[in-house]
Amino acid sequence: MKGAQRLTKASLFAALGVSVALSGCSQAPSSGAAGGNAGGGNGQKVKLVFWSHQADAFNDNYKKLIDSYMKAHPNVEISYQSFPYDVYNQKLKASFSAQNPPDIAEAFGTWVPEYSKNGLLSEVPGSEEAGKAYYEAPLGGFKWDGKLYGLPLEFNIENGGMLAHPKMFSDKGLAYPPKTWTELVDSAKALTVRDGSGMKVKGFDFISGDNITFTFLSMILQQNGKYWGSDGHVNFQTPEAVKAMTALKDLVVRDQVTDLTAFGGQLDSSDYFFKGGAAMTYRGPWTIAAGLDNYKAKDFEYVPVPSFTDNPPSFAAESGWGLVVSKKSKASKEAWDFIQFLSSKENLKAWNLGTFTVPAKKEVAEDPEFVSKNPFMRTSVGLLPNGQWIGLIWDRDHFFKQVNDHFQLMVSGKETVENGLKAIEKAVNENQDQHK
Numbered sequence: 001m002k003g004a005q006r007l008t009k010a011s012l013f014a015a016l017g018v019s020v021a022l023s024g025c026s027q028a029p030s031s032g033a034a035g036g037n038a039g040g041g042n043g044q045k046v047k048l049v050f051w052s053h054q055a056d057a058f059n060d061n062y063k064k065l066i067d068s069y070m071k072a073h074p075n076v077e078i079s080y081q082s083f084p085y086d087v088y089n090q091k092l093k094a095s096f097s098a099q100n101p102p103d104i105a106e107a108f109g110t111w112v113p114e115y116s117k118n119g120l121l122s123e124v125p126g127s128e129e130a131g132k133a134y135y136e137a138p139l140g141g142f143k144w145d146g147k148l149y150g151l152p153l154e155f156n157i158e159n160g161g162m163l164a165h166p167k168m169f170s171d172k173g174l175a176y177p178p179k180t181w182t183e184l185v186d187s188a189k190a191l192t193v194r195d196g197s198g199m200k201v202k203g204f205d206f207i208s209g210d211n212i213t214f215t216f217l218s219m220i221l222q223q224n225g226k227y228w229g230s231d232g233h234v235n236f237q238t239p240e241a242v243k244a245m246t247a248l249k250d251l252v253v254r255d256q257v258t259d260l261t262a263f264g265g266q267l268d269s270s271d272y273f274f275k276g277g278a279a280m281t282y283r284g285p286w287t288i289a290a291g292l293d294n295y296k297a298k299d300f301e302y303v304p305v306p307s308f309t310d311n312p313p314s315f316a317a318e319s320g321w322g323l324v325v326s327k328k329s330k331a332s333k334e335a336w337d338f339i340q341f342l343s344s345k346e347n348l349k350a351w352n353l354g355t356f357t358v359p360a361k362k363e364v365a366e367d368p369e370f371v372s373k374n375p376f377m378r379t380s381v382g383l384l385p386n387g388q389w390i391g392l393i394w395d396r397d398h399f400f401k402q403v404n405d406h407f408q409l410m411v412s413g414k415e416t417v418e419n420g421l422k423a424i425e426k427a428v429n430e431n432q433d434q435h436k
Contacts, residue, residue, distance in 0.1 A: 046076045046334045051095075052106035053088040058321075061354040065342050076334055078104075096120050096326070103329040104339065107150060109141025109319020110396050116144030122325040122332045124148040125340075138360035140389025141319030149324060151343050154357035155365075156320025158214045158284040160313055160383035162305045163270060163291070168201075168279045177303040184280070184306050188257035191279035203257035206282040208269045212248070213403040214316060215282060217390065219244035221314035222307045228391055232436070233429040236421040245410070245417050247308065252411045260408060274300070285380045289356045302379050313383060316390040320360070358384070394435035402427045 052062060059082050066078045081102075083091055089111060095101040096115065107115070115121050124130050127148030131139055138152035168191055169176035178184040188203030206215050220227050225240025235241075251257055262272060270287035272278055274295040281287075282305055291297040307313040323342070325335040341347060349364045351357075353373055358380050359365040371378050393399045402424045409415035415423070 044075075046331050048076065048078045048104060048329075048331055048335055048338065049102040050078055050080045050104040050106075050338075051088075051092065051102040052080075052082045053085045054082040055085065055355075057355045058082075058106075061351050064354075065347055065351065066338075068347075069338055069341050073334075073337075076338070078338065099328060101326040101328060103326060103331055103335045105324050105326065106321055107324050108321055109138065109150075109152065109156070110393075112141050112150055112319070112322075112324060113144060113392060113394075115324065116142075116147075116149040120327055121149040122327045122329065122336070124151060125336050133362060134360050135362060135365075135384050135387060137317035137384075137387040137389045138319050138322070140391070142322055142324070150322045151339055152319055152322035152360035153343075153348070153351065154320040154322075154355070155360045155380075155384055155387070156284075156318050157315070157358050157380055157383070157387060158210050159218050159282075159315035159317065160305060160386070161283075161285055161302050161379040162204075163273045163278075163281045163283060163287060164301055164303050165273075165276075165279050165299060166301055167299055177301075178306055180306050181308050185251070185255055185257070188251075188280060189255055192257050198261065199256075199259050201276070202259070202272075202278040202281075204251065204280045204282070205258045205269050205273065205278040206248070206251070207258055207260055207263050208283065209264070209400065209404060210284075211269070211282050212407050213400045216241075216244050216248060216403060216407075218313075218315040219247065219308040221316060221388070222309045222311050224311060232392060232432045234425055234432075236425040241421055242417060244308070245407075245421060248407070249410050249417060253413075260411060263404075263408070285358060285377060286356070288376045302376055304379050304383065312386050314386050314388065315383070317387045318390050318396075320357070322360075393432075395431050398431045399428050 050062075050066070052058060062080060066080055070076060070078060092101070092105055092107070101120075112121070130151065131143070131148050134152060135155055137157075138155045139148070142148055142150035142152060164177060166176050169187065172190050174187050174190060175183065178187050184204060190203070191201065192199065192203035193201035206212065217227055220238070220240045223240040223243065225238055227234055227236065227241060229235035252259060262269065268287070269278070269281050270283045270290060273281040274291045274297045285302060288302055291300060305313065323339045325332050325339070329335055342351065343361065345361070345363050345367070348359070348361055349367060349370055352359045352364060353370065356374070358377060359370065364370060365381050365384055371381055406415060406420040406424050410417055410420045
């Protein structure tokens, strides 16, 4: 699932401002709040407009379920439209700002809080009971003030599992896979290969725009620490935060099992792995599909990353793709009925399998058939109970950029870990305050 590098690139997660100018997105939908109708009770056809981003696997599986639903509900017509990923978020904001949004919208969990906060979404019917069916992490972004304003389709997990080349381990006579953090670091050192031009094979690569932050936060949690303070502020002045960041810095500076040479380049760290440039790469399960499809790779596995401590491998995760209903919809009852149809166990299982996504719904993830049909997902599915929502970050881009920028300064020796964490905390909290 390579669409725009997993569909979750940080640069596309701009904070929503419903009062933004409609630059480049002045076209309102042809139906939806204005054109839809709820006339099912008087024999009229109910028309729903459903928007999503463009990604072949997502689009194809949506269409299958739409056709199935309309066959079972001949009084409902669903007009499905998809838009290029790099413009979809802006187009969706523009439609809500113009008060003519689609009835049903695919939304990334990071985007949803601003819509919920501004009263633009319809509450999920029976939201309290509905929420119990899902894991905490994918549900978090769709909640506001104790109520649920959307249903997640996937668990957007970037942590817990890693790509690994088992042959590289066997060639060195190393135990595989590593079971503890110490084993991982020791194996990474033994597997790192250098030549005259630098690092030829990275022993353990965690350097990517997402994973530096996710690994840092998860290592805090695995020490039974916390990174949220009060009033929506982060707190990175804890012993757990200092220890986590120091360990990440050490992997680059002291242990030298990876470097920053490819950071910010055109290729993802997983691309280098599939080219043989790393023995282990800490990345989300979406990279498996990229390796199979783009590199026809066969000499790899996806295995658990050991916990940083003796505690369970807790991790932080953002809420991924899900579906919401506009409060402006004149057919919200039918819109939610379709979403609940799609979210039934068998339909959602088919959607997760067809899109190579990790299930957000417990009964799908726990169904043995899901892993039997997609064995590469075994590692991620086993880790889902250890995940927790990353928390309410108003500007995702800013948050991750601060961690990444200061991590580079720490690694280069231009900033101490303690001072870097203070700078990250200050910048993030000032940004959080702007949204109060």
